[in-house]
Amino acid sequence: MIPELDVDPYATAFFDDPYPSHTAVREAAPVVRLSALGCHAIGRHAEVERVMRDWEVFVSSRGVGLRDYKTDPPLRGPSMILEMDPPLHTRRRSVLNQALAPAVVRALRPRFVAAAEALVERLLAVGEIDAIRDIAEAYPLTVFPDALGMEPEGRENLLPFGNFVFNSMGPDNALLAASLAELPPLAAWATRQSQRDRLRPGSIGMAIHAAADRGECGHDEAPLLVRALLSAGVDTTVNGLGAALYNLARFPDQWAALHDDPGLARGAFEEAVRFESPVQTFFRTVARDTELAGVALLEGSKVLMFLAAANRDPRRWVDPDRFDITRNAAGHVGFGVGIHMCVGQILARLEGEAMLAALARRVRAVEITGAPVRRYNNTLRGLASLPVRLIAA
Numbered sequence: 001m002i003p004e005l006d007v008d009p010y011a012t013a014f015f016d017d018p019y020p021s022h023t024a025v026r027e028a029a030p031v032v033r034l035s036a037l038g039c040h041a042i043g044r045h046a047e048v049e050r051v052m053r054d055w056e057v058f059v060s061s062r063g064v065g066l067r068d069y070k071t072d073p074p075l076r077g078p079s080m081i082l083e084m085d086p087p088l089h090t091r092r093r094s095v096l097n098q099a100l101a102p103a104v105v106r107a108l109r110p111r112f113v114a115a116a117e118a119l120v121e122r123l124l125a126v127g128e129i130d131a132i133r134d135i136a137e138a139y140p141l142t143v144f145p146d147a148l149g150m151e152p153e154g155r156e157n158l159l160p161f162g163n164f165v166f167n168s169m170g171p172d173n174a175l176l177a178a179s180l181a182e183l184p185p186l187a188a189w190a191t192r193q194s195q196r197d198r199l200r201p202g203s204i205g206m207a208i209h210a211a212a213d214r215g216e217c218g219h220d221e222a223p224l225l226v227r228a229l230l231s232a233g234v235d236t237t238v239n240g241l242g243a244a245l246y247n248l249a250r251f252p253d254q255w256a257a258l259h260d261d262p263g264l265a266r267g268a269f270e271e272a273v274r275f276e277s278p279v280q281t282f283f284r285t286v287a288r289d290t291e292l293a294g295v296a297l298l299e300g301s302k303v304l305m306f307l308a309a310a311n312r313d314p315r316r317w318v319d320p321d322r323f324d325i326t327r328n329a330a331g332h333v334g335f336g337v338g339i340h341m342c343v344g345q346i347l348a349r350l351e352g353e354a355m356l357a358a359l360a361r362r363v364r365a366v367e368i369t370g371a372p373v374r375r376y377n378n379t380l381r382g383l384a385s386l387p388v389r390l391i392a393a
């Protein structure tokens with residue numbers, strides 16, 4: 001018998017405090033049923049990793065959200081990369097791998113570090129700031145679109161566009177309706193902004209168009225791949241950075257450790273991605289009858305993977321509910337695992353490390369001065385606002 005749980009991962013109460021439900025899913029069994037959604041769910045690290053690696057049985061092409069595209073077509077076209085299986089996925093992925101290769105990201109480092117340092121100087125002059133608006137959003141919203149080669153106009157569309165994409169992976173609830181209402185101009189903007197003539201030469205976006213010139217992908221595919229980066233690359237990093245800032249502020253001993261050794265910035269960002277899991281959930285669809293941890297799963301079953309629960313599975317982590325920037329967080333599933341593992345993770349890590357190191361060098365302490373406000377999204381976890389005071393070193 002598969003345990004049936006009364007957990008609704010799209011309820012406001014769940015968003016406010018998902019941890020008791022994560023524990024319930026994880027501890028009930030390796031595979032459970034969620035009665036609210038009528039699907040299977042997994043929350044243990046071992047099963048999440050296994051499902052993510054087995055792309056032939058647990059496919060992405062039928063949607064990585066709640067809908068099964070075989071019976072319930074997507075609200076927008078499926079993602080050109082995230083919701084594809086090999087061999088199409090393999091070809092497109094190699095184009096993105098090249099455009100976001102380690103050497104490309106290394107070359108961006110001086111610019112990213114300088115931008116982070118300049119931002120910290122400006123914020124220190126102000127003192128009391130909103131850590132989400134003024135750091136977690138402001139920084140990625142400058143360096144990321146610059147690296148992609150986007151023009152300055154219209155960047156305010158990036159966050160609401162990503163918000164829609166990640167809401168669309170959940171049910172037809174009020175969050176999705178609100179996102180859909182503002183979608184048409186955002187989608188038109190994203191499509192325009194992904195065209196070659198809108199992108200700066202030498203940029204990541206232009207590298208994707210150059211791959212099309214070499215025949216590595218179609219000229220019709222290139223703008224859609226650029227668009228995939230617009231939708232996947234901003235809200236995720238904003239929430240990753242926001243998670244790091246929130247937990248470093250909540251746990252002053254961790255900020256003190258970072259201030260003492262800014263070299264811990266990279267580890268601090270990684271631990272924040274493990275601890276808070278900016279991307280909380282993704283789904284897979286069972287392509288043929290199979291078995292998982294002794295449970296029979298029929299073709300067409302949707303499996304919800306609680307990445308956030310796996311990232312705090314006590315079977316995998318010592319003291320998982322402790323935010324510890326000196327921990328070796330490698331092996332978390334916050335960036336996924338297997339063939340779809342985040343193609344932008346090196347860039348995301350550079351953003352996180354550059355910003356946290358710049359803060360660590362100049363800021364002795366961060367004090368929370370007002371109530372944090374949560375931002376609700378069907379897939380992403382993060383804050384809308386975190387008022388803080390920066391204390392200069």
Ligand code: HEM
Nearest residue numbers: 081082232233236237240282334335336340342343344348
């Ligand atoms: C902290 C920041 C980020 C987090 C937590 C994150 C998380 C993830 C996760 C969990 C996946 C796996 C999806 C799956 O298996 O179904 C993924 C894939 C992906 N990510 Fe990220 N991501 C981040 C930043 C970025 C950035 C900066 C970019 C763009 C430069 C990006 C672009 C993508 C793309 C295109 C995919 C699909 C890859 C594929 O299907 O092969 N992400 N990301």
